[in-house]
Amino acid sequence: MDNTHSFDHRTSSEGLDAQPVNWELAVASMESVLSQSSAHRKTRLVDLLVQAENMLMDARRIRQPQLANALDRLLHAIQQELISPAEDFSRLIRLIRHIDRIIKNMLLISHKDALPVALIISAQEPSDVLRDALSRAGFAPRTINAQVLNQALEHDKIKALADEAELIMLLAQDDESFANLELPFTLLENELRHKTSLLISSKDSFQIRAASAKAGVSHFLTEPLDVSRLNMLLQSSRILDEENKPLRVLMVDDMVTAGVYWGKHFQKQNINFRFESKPEQAYRSAVEMQPDIILLDLYMPDIDGIDLAKIFREHPRLLDVPILFMSTEENDRRRMNAKIQGGDDFLNKTIAIDDLLKMVRYRALRYRQSMAEKRSDSLTGLLNHNAIKDLVEAEIDRANRQNQPLSVVLIDIDHFKNVNDTFGHQAGDIVIRKLSNLLNTRLRRYDGVGRYGGEEFMITLPNTDEQTAAHLINRLRVQFGQSAIRTENGSNMLCTFSAGIASFPRFLDLTSLIEAADQHLYVAKANGRNRVVCSEEALGASPPKPD
Ligand SMILES: Nc1nc2c(ncn2[C@@H]2O[C@H](COP(=O)(O)OP(=O)(O)OP(=O)(O)O)[C@@H](O)[C@H]2O)c(=O)[nH]1
Numbered sequence: 110m111d112n113t114h115s116f117d118h119r120t121s122s123e124g125l126d127a128q129p130v131n132w133e134l135a136v137a138s139m140e141s142v143l144s145q146s147s148a149h150r151k152t153r154l155v156d157l158l159v160q161a162e163n164m165l166m167d168a169r170r171i172r173q174p175q176l177a178n179a180l181d182r183l184l185h186a187i188q189q190e191l192i193s194p195a196e197d198f199s200r201l202i203r204l205i206r207h208i209d210r211i212i213k214n215m216l217l218i219s220h221k222d223a224l225p226v227a228l229i230i231s232a233q234e235p236s237d238v239l240r241d242a243l244s245r246a247g248f249a250p251r252t253i254n255a256q257v258l259n260q261a262l263e264h265d266k267i268k269a270l271a272d273e274a275e276l277i278m279l280l281a282q283d284d285e286s287f288a289n290l291e292l293p294f295t296l297l298e299n300e301l302r303h304k305t306s307l308l309i310s311s312k313d314s315f316q317i318r319a320a321s322a323k324a325g326v327s328h329f330l331t332e333p334l335d336v337s338r339l340n341m342l343l344q345s346s347r348i349l350d351e352e353n354k355p356l357r358v359l360m361v362d363d364m365v366t367a368g369v370y371w372g373k374h375f376q377k378q379n380i381n382f383r384f385e386s387k388p389e390q391a392y393r394s395a396v397e398m399q400p401d402i403i404l405l406d407l408y409m410p411d412i413d414g415i416d417l418a419k420i421f422r423e424h425p426r427l428l429d430v431p432i433l434f435m436s437t438e439e440n441d442r443r444r445m446n447a448k449i450q451g452g453d454d455f456l457n458k459t460i461a462i463d464d465l466l467k468m469v470r471y472r473a474l475r476y477r478q479s480m481a482e483k484r485s486d487s488l489t490g491l492l493n494h495n496a497i498k499d500l501v502e503a504e505i506d507r508a509n510r511q512n513q514p515l516s517v518v519l520i521d522i523d524h525f526k527n528v529n530d531t532f533g534h535q536a537g538d539i540v541i542r543k544l545s546n547l548l549n550t551r552l553r554r555y556d557g558v559g560r561y562g563g564e565e566f567m568i569t570l571p572n573t574d575e576q577t578a579a580h581l582i583n584r585l586r587v588q589f590g591q592s593a594i595r596t597e598n599g600s601n602m603l604c605t606f607s608a609g610i611a612s613f614p615r616f617l618d619l620t621s622l623i624e625a626a627d628q629h630l631y632v633a634k635a636n637g638r639n640r641v642v643c644s645e646e647a648l649g650a651s652p653p654k655p656d
Contacts, residue, residue, distance in 0.1 A: 307342065
């Protein structure tokens with residue numbers, strides 16, 4: 110390999126101002142730091158730490174989760190060396206060689222967005238299962254040794270890392286009493302409450318669960334890890350963050366002045382607040398806006414709030430949205446009735462504004478979280494069948510409004526039954542995850558990737574015409590076909606996929622787009638597999654006709 114070659118293939122049109130990284134030079138420089146026997150041991154380790162941190166930032170920026178993962182391991186090992194020195198640097202040297210191998214195998218497609226960070230605070234090296242799950246969900250791990258934290262070192266830096274991270278994980282190991290969690294609980298109090306946070310404990314006790322809930326940790330998991338649940342939580346937190354839009358609140362009350370009064374307070378909190386005083390319009394708004402919570406007046410002149418809640422609940426999009434009734438009703442039976450008939454709770458209109466805002470935020474966020482979990486596939490963490498179809502529909506609307514192209518891709522792994530029959534079902538699952546990982550990390554952040562069926566994936570590529578989509582998917586096809594997949598028993602296998610592409614505006618609605626992509630996939634299979642097919646002129650040459 111040419112030593113001056115840079116793996117960063119960004120073009121100036123992508124507008125990134127950072128310099129391309131010469132990765133091989135960076136690894137060589139790390140090796141040379143370790144071999145400088147004249148320098149003090151600690152100085153060498155600190156130099157190495159700084160270099161590895163810079164490389165980790167670059168690996169995140171160019172969305173290389175495998176490299177980010179390996180660099181994070183190295184950082185953890187350097188911290189360990191600083192705390193309890195080993196005899197030689199053999200572990201560090203092994204890790205650097207591993208990083209070198211990853212770099213040599215890297216084949217990059219350029220990306221605009223950095224990988225989001227998962228900050229892990231742990232006394233021990235995080236397990237491969239955990240690292241794998243993070244990498245699949247598209248997170249770059251950043252591990253802080255819990256001992257560093259306990260020695261009160263660099264608390265500001267840790268807070269800054271937590272501030273930047275999208276996800277915070279605390280690992281409580283066997284040898285720890287939960288008292289050791291008090292420091293991270295206090296130091297990161299704000300971050301744990303306002304970001305997605307997970308506590309993974311090797312013990313399950315009520316005490317630790319209570320402490321975790323009190324500290325505002327979003328999810329509690331125990332060892333051995335339930336991998337499907339972990340995948341789902343991680344991915345749903347990505348879905349949640351990707352939405353990253355202000356909470357949507359709909360208030361319905363016949364008193365227009367109530368809307369003016371509450372609206373002022375909600376808007377100050379950066380909440381997307383809509384007020385309706387007429388029931389019919391309220392229903393239309395609810396369907397269109399898909400609120401995260403509805404605040405409903407119990408008594409209105411045209412319709413009873415209880416009946417309006419029933420109408421809301423009949424719409425599939427509003428089936429689970431939390432509804433809070435607001436009234437001055439003192440009658441317990443009627444309050445209970447309001448709950449039974451489809452309202453989630455009952456609030457007195459005299460509630461203090463701060464209490465209402467807190468309650469609304471909490472309920473609405475919980476609803477978003479549960480919707481995100483419902484939308485993700487448990488094996489891969491990608492969007493599931495219904496969620497990716499909903500996304501195609503929403504993207505068609507957007508493409509229509511903005512007069513932009515949109516491509517939809519259906520991918521199916523070739524001869525997948527043979528993979529299962531030859532290597533076993535678990536190996537089949539590894540192949541599915543490998544492809545999902547490739548798609549998830551190599552496509553742009555605003556592209557949608559879903560598991561459409563068993564070994565079938567669906568992708569939305571907004572603002573991408575058919576020809577561009579075909580070239581992009583073809584590159585992924587080549588890359589997937591070339592990378593050997595290692596099964597749990599150590600065998601290597603090579604797999605390929607076929608893909609069919611259809612684009613808007615040639616096909617105008619959900620059904621015709623999916624049907625066309627499916628037809629093109631069928632043609633790809635019929636013509637020998639391991640190929641990408643779209644409408645005939647897209648590839649210029651001679652893609653076969655769909656029928
Ligand atoms: N391991 C694993 N296998 C699955 C999963 N979902 C579906 N499958 C298997 O995927 C195989 C799909 O096989 P087929 O539809 O016959 O197609 P194929 O063998 O991929 O052949 P072509 O698509 O024609 O190239 C079936 O054996 C399913 O049991 C899954 O989640 N995990």
